[in-house]
Amino acid sequence: MKRSKLATLLLTAGLAALVPLTTAAETLRVVSWGGSYVRSQILGFIRPFEQSTGIDVEVLEYAGGIGEIRAQVESWNVRWDAVDLQLFDAIKACDAGLLEKLDPDTLPPAPDGTPAREDFIDGALTECGVGNVIGSTVVAYDSDQLPSEPTHLEDFFDTRKFPGRRALRRTPKVNLEWALIADGVEPDSVYAELETRDGVDRAFRMLDRIKPVLSWWRTGSEAVQLLESGKVAMSSVYSGRVHATADAQTPLKIVWDHQVWYLDVWSIPMNGENIDTAREFIRFATSTRSLANQAGYIPYGPARRSSMALLAPEVRRRLPTAEENFRTAFESDDRWWSENIDRLNHEFRQWLKREVMVPERLRR
Amino acid sequence: MALPVLLVASCASSMVQADERDEEIERLKAMIAELQQRVEALEADSAVGDEALTGAERADESGTLPLEEATDEGIAFTGAVRYNFSADEDSIDSKRGESGFDLFRVGAEGSVDNFQVSAEYRFYSYMDTIHHGWIGYESPDYGAWQLGVSQVPFGILPYAAHNYWFGVPYYLGLADDYDLGLKYIKAIGNWDLQFAFYKNDELGDPSDLDRIAYDLVTVGEQANEETNQFNARAAYTFGNGVDAVHEVGVSARGGEIYNTITGDTGSHWAAAVHLDSRWRRWNFQLELARYAFDPANPATVNDDTVLVGAFADAYEIAAEGTVGVANVAYNLPIDSGFIDSVLLYNDFSIVHKDLDDAEDSMLNTTGAAIGIGPVFIYIDMIQASNMIYFANGSLAAGGETSWERLFNINVGYYW
Numbered sequence: 001m002k003r004s005k006l007a008t009l010l011l012t013a014g015l016a017a018l019v020p021l022t023t024a025a026e027t028l029r030v031v032s033w034g035g036s037y038v039r040s041q042i043l044g045f046i047r048p049f050e051q052s053t054g055i056d057v058e059v060l061e062y063a064g065g066i067g068e069i070r071a072q073v074e075s076w077n078v079r080w081d082a083v084d085l086q087l088f089d090a091i092k093a094c095d096a097g098l099l100e101k102l103d104p105d106t107l108p109p110a111p112d113g114t115p116a117r118e119d120f121i122d123g124a125l126t127e128c129g130v131g132n133v134i135g136s137t138v139v140a141y142d143s144d145q146l147p148s149e150p151t152h153l154e155d156f157f158d159t160r161k162f163p164g165r166r167a168l169r170r171t172p173k174v175n176l177e178w179a180l181i182a183d184g185v186e187p188d189s190v191y192a193e194l195e196t197r198d199g200v201d202r203a204f205r206m207l208d209r210i211k212p213v214l215s216w217w218r219t220g221s222e223a224v225q226l227l228e229s230g231k232v233a234m235s236s237v238y239s240g241r242v243h244a245t246a247d248a249q250t251p252l253k254i255v256w257d258h259q260v261w262y263l264d265v266w267s268i269p270m271n272g273e274n275i276d277t278a279r280e281f282i283r284f285a286t287s288t289r290s291l292a293n294q295a296g297y298i299p300y301g302p303a304r305r306s307s308m309a310l311l312a313p314e315v316r317r318r319l320p321t322a323e324e325n326f327r328t329a330f331e332s333d334d335r336w337w338s339e340n341i342d343r344l345n346h347e348f349r350q351w352l353k354r355e356v357m358v359p360e361r362l363r364r
Numbered sequence: 365m366a367l368p369v370l371l372v373a374s375c376a377s378s379m380v381q382a383d384e385r386d387e388e389i390e391r392l393k394a395m396i397a398e399l400q401q402r403v404e405a406l407e408a409d410s411a412v413g414d415e416a417l418t419g420a421e422r423a424d425e426s427g428t429l430p431l432e433e434a435t436d437e438g439i440a441f442t443g444a445v446r447y448n449f450s451a452d453e454d455s456i457d458s459k460r461g462e463s464g465f466d467l468f469r470v471g472a473e474g475s476v477d478n479f480q481v482s483a484e485y486r487f488y489s490y491m492d493t494i495h496h497g498w499i500g501y502e503s504p505d506y507g508a509w510q511l512g513v514s515q516v517p518f519g520i521l522p523y524a525a526h527n528y529w530f531g532v533p534y535y536l537g538l539a540d541d542y543d544l545g546l547k548y549i550k551a552i553g554n555w556d557l558q559f560a561f562y563k564n565d566e567l568g569d570p571s572d573l574d575r576i577a578y579d580l581v582t583v584g585e586q587a588n589e590e591t592n593q594f595n596a597r598a599a600y601t602f603g604n605g606v607d608a609v610h611e612v613g614v615s616a617r618g619g620e621i622y623n624t625i626t627g628d629t630g631s632h633w634a635a636a637v638h639l640d641s642r643w644r645r646w647n648f649q650l651e652l653a654r655y656a657f658d659p660a661n662p663a664t665v666n667d668d669t670v671l672v673g674a675f676a677d678a679y680e681i682a683a684e685g686t687v688g689v690a691n692v693a694y695n696l697p698i699d700s701g702f703i704d705s706v707l708l709y710n711d712f713s714i715v716h717k718d719l720d721d722a723e724d725s726m727l728n729t730t731g732a733a734i735g736i737g738p739v740f741i742y743i744d745m746i747q748a749s750n751m752i753y754f755a756n757g758s759l760a761a762g763g764e765t766s767w768e769r770l771f772n773i774n775v776g777y778y779w
Contacts, residue, residue: 159606201699213606353704353735357609358647358695361522362707362733363444363740363778 027056028277032084033064037298041084041285044294049284055277066093069269073098078272082281084132087123087263088334094128100268100275102130108287110306119288121321123331124303129265130286131303133294136261136320136329137174140223140242143251145233153258154182156234157209164233167226170216172348173337174236174260177330179206181258187328191336200344204351211356227252239320240299256325260332263303295319301326439474439481446776452754453769465489466774478502480510491574491676494566496542507550513566516541517549517558517597518615519636519651519689524713526647526693527729528742528774531713533687535752535759537578537672538634538653542566543593554602556611560595562619570624573673580657582624583678586671588659590632593619603642611640621659628660638689645697647709651689658683668719669760679752680760682717689713705735715759722761725750742774 030046032038038059046057060080062068066089072078085093093099104125107116117125124131139156143149145164155162156178168175180190180199183206193199207214215231217223220238227235228250239259242252266285268278284290291302292310301321302308308316308323316322320329445468451461471484483497498512515522524539525531533539545562564570565579570589573581580588599613614637621630636653657670669680693709714726731744748754750763754770757763 159604163604163606165605204699210606212609350704354698355695355705357607357642357645358526358693358707359705362526363735363776364523 026054027058028274028281029058029060029079029081030084030281031060031062031080031082033061040294040297043297045285045287045290048290048293049281052284053280055281057281065089066096066098069093069098070096073270076271078269080269081272081274081278082285083267083269084264085129085267086334087126087129087265088338090126090129090265090267091335092338093267094126098270099128100270100272100279101127102268102279102282104130106279107283110288110304112306114306116304119304119306121303121305124263124265126265129267130282132264132266132286133291133298134261134263134301134303134321136239136259136301137169137236138239138242138259138320139234139255139257140227140237140252141234141255142227142230142232143253145230149253150234150255151257153178153255155255157182157206159210159213162234165213165215165231166210167215167217167223167232167235169223169236170218170352172344173341174332175207176200176203176344176348177260177332178236178258179203181330182206187258187330190330191333194340194344200347204347207351208356224252256320257328259320259325259329261301261320261326261329262332262334438476439472442471442473442484442779444469444776444778446774448772448774450770450772452771456771461771466776469495471495475502480508482510483512486576488675493574493576495576496566498547507548510547510549511545513542513544514547514560516543516562516617517547517560517595518617518634519597519613519653520638520640520649521597521599524638524649524651524689524691525711525729526691526707526709526733527711527731527744527746528772529727529729529744529746529770531689531691531711531729532715532725532727532751532759533651533653533689533713535578535672536655536681536685536687536715537580538636538655538687541577541579543577543579543590544568545593547595554600556597556599556601556613558595558597560593562590562593562595564589564591573676573678575674578672578674580621581671581673581678583671583673585625585662585665586678586680587624587626588621588630588657588661588670589624591620591622593617593632599638607644609642611638613638613640615653617655621657623660623662625662626660630658630660632657632659636687645695647691647693647695649689649691651687653687653689654685655687656684680758682715682719682722682760684718686716686718687713688716703734703736705733707733709733717760719761722758723750723763723765725752725757725759725763727751738777738779740776740778742772744770744772744774746770746772 032041038061042059046059050057064086069083072080104117107130109115110119120131139153141150146162150162156166176194177190180193180203181187183202185193215226217226220241223235223237224241226232239254242254266282268275272278288304288306288310291304292307295302295307295311296315299318301319308321320326446466448466449461449463455462467486467488469484469486473482478501480500480502484495486493486495494513496513496515498510498514500508500510502508519533519539524533530540543562544564544566545560547558547560550557566577567575570580570582580590582589595617597613597615599611601609601611603609615635617634619632621632623630634653634655636651638651641648659667659670661667668683670683671678671680691709691711693707696706696708698705710730712728714724716724726749728747729744731742734741748757748768749765751757752759754768755764
């Protein structure tokens with residue numbers, strides 16, 4: 001009896017010692033943004049990853065930023081194995097030494113053998129991040145309110161040819177870039193132009209053209225509501241939202257010309273316990289098939305060109321990365337904005353106060 | 365014999381039942397699989413809700429610039445403190461002008477569940493009074509109602525002038541007037557319709573001169589008060605809405621005048637047509653109004669004039685007259701720098717009185733309104749002919765035809 005108890009005790013102790021190792025080896029903690037976005041990831045490649053490898057994935061939600069990563073890495077208590085970061089945060093965290101380096105050559109090639117380096121769209125592979133999905137801001141319009149179909153970004157600023165109210169997000173981002181492009185500035189020169197006083201004034205003068213008919217939105221759903229309610233004829237919107245609305249048979253359509261796109265990437269915090277498993281996960285999650293699967297659940301573009309070929313034509317057509325949609329796409333320079341946002345926020349606030357027409361009501 | 369047959373039959377029956385069960389199970393599995401697919405498809409379709417954002421979009425939406433025109437419901441508290449400097453020909457010779465505290469005001473406005481409120485109370489060095497105060501309800505389908513002290517819908521709104529001193533209609537009670545009653549506002553296409561019934565003036569006490577809008581007041585033998593007044597205003601807006609917005613409108617006012625001495629009731633009416641045109645950076649305003657007061661005075665009181673009052677003062681105006689307004693303003697383009705806005709203007713207004721021995725009263729104000737953050741400054745050169753508060757000017761009989769000048773600067777901090 002005593003021997004039996006001793007054996008049980010030893011067995012229990014041995015198992016107890018083994019359990020943390022087992023958990024560390026077979027449970028991967030993946031951090032993403034929650035809601036339908038993470039649902040598309042779970043259905044698109046996290047479940048298949050679990051089935052394929054036998055590794056459990058624990059999905060955690062966060063609200064962005066790199067503060068938590070910094071805290072974990074600096075304390076050598078890293079609980080996050082792989083994190084979905086916006087590109088700018090990934091660049092920033094990488095520069096700060098908070099992320100593992102990721103070698104693009106270890107990523108699986110496209111089904112036709114095209115190396116990953118060539119298969120990912122430009123800018124989607126960085127030192128510490130592997131591109132995931134691409135979202136974009138586009139001009140959308142209510143075709144019932146306009147006399148003809150706008151096709152170019154310039155049409156947004158042309159209220160004579162396309163009368164009606166407009167809406168933009170209340171921020172200088174995107175709006176200033178669009179104003180300059182619509183005013184004839186080459187897309188490659190937009191940020192250089194915004195470095196100058198004349199360039200900023202030029203952008204605001206272009207926005208002045210539509211200022212009397214401008215409404216402002218804060219969240220993506222507000223933009224769609226403004227269009228759906230007929231309060232505005234044209235608005236900037238997040239592209240994915242208009243497709244869902246269009247699916248609901250409303251007359252909302254997209255002008256893809258000079259869509260402003262941005263990227264989410266997968267990264268691995270430094271000093272983690274499961275770095276190799278996390279690398280395996282990212283290889284799986286960013287494979288051609290995985291990214292195509294995700295696009296089936298949410299209308300954002302996969303960062304791989306080869307993923308597009310796996311999608312049904314009707315799905316492909318509504319993605320920002322479809323060839324015909326992406327032709328004039330403009331990449332938002334997050335690094336530039338991080339250095340200039342304070343200055344241009346101030347300028348933007350000042351501009352908001354300056355009415356073009358004589359105000360209806362003065363301060364009394 | 366029967367037993368084997370029964371056994372065979374039973375086995376056969378069991379096999380058939382097993383096959384059917386298997387088929388049923390397979391069929392249910394297929395249905396479950398199909399339903400699962402449909403659930404996933406529906407989930408994908410609904411993926412574009414508020415939460416269906418990429419990380420970049422989420423970060424973007426929680427960005428650094430707050431919405432200053434947030435549509436969130438709530439009540440905002442407002443206020444202002446203002447100081448004034450003025451110099452007429454007398455004061456410039458003696459003290460090189462006068463300066464002093466103008467006002468301190470507090471207010472609240474906003475809405476909760478379509479119920480609105482707007483109120484403002486003002487403190488001057490010599491009086492304090494309500495400016496306006498109403499509660500309202502607005503429905504997208506049925507228009508807006510305002511109950512309380514609200515701006516009377518008449519002529520060019522909200523103000524028939526750009527300058528700090530306003531124009532002649534204000535001093536006759538025909539502009540920026542506030543009374544106590546019920547107002548209804550409804551927009552139908554390009555039409556803006558306003559109807560109102562005002563039981564009486566904003567204070568309900570015609571003997572109280574501590575008010576900011578001119579009404580009939582009772583002082584001495586002048587004992588008339590406004591009551592049971594109806595207003596209607598229809599304005600039509602046209603233009604492309606971008607750099608040309610033009611409003612034309614007609615207004616009418618009619619009501620009773622109760623005389624507290626005779627106990628009898630007289631009447632008053634007014635009508636106006638107006639144009640308020642915004643074209644690019646220009647604003648042109650024209651208004652023509654006609655008014656008449658027919659009080660039920662005692663025999664000893666002349667019906668040719670009535671007494672109006674505000675700002676702790678009262679004066680007589682012609683009982684009937686024709687009023688004209690012609691204003692022009694230009695909004696200077698400001699690209700950047702310290703100053704947010706500069707509005708240049710010239711406001712002209714006149715009243716021609718239906719009195720044999722009366723001169724016309726005129727105001728012409730040339731000036732600029734400058735906005736610098738929360739600070740707003742009016743710089744006005746006011747020229748007045750036969751205008752109340754200027755030398756011996758009168759809005760009733762008599763007066764003088766010379767032009768008086770007043771230089772005025774008003775500096776206010778608004779929040």
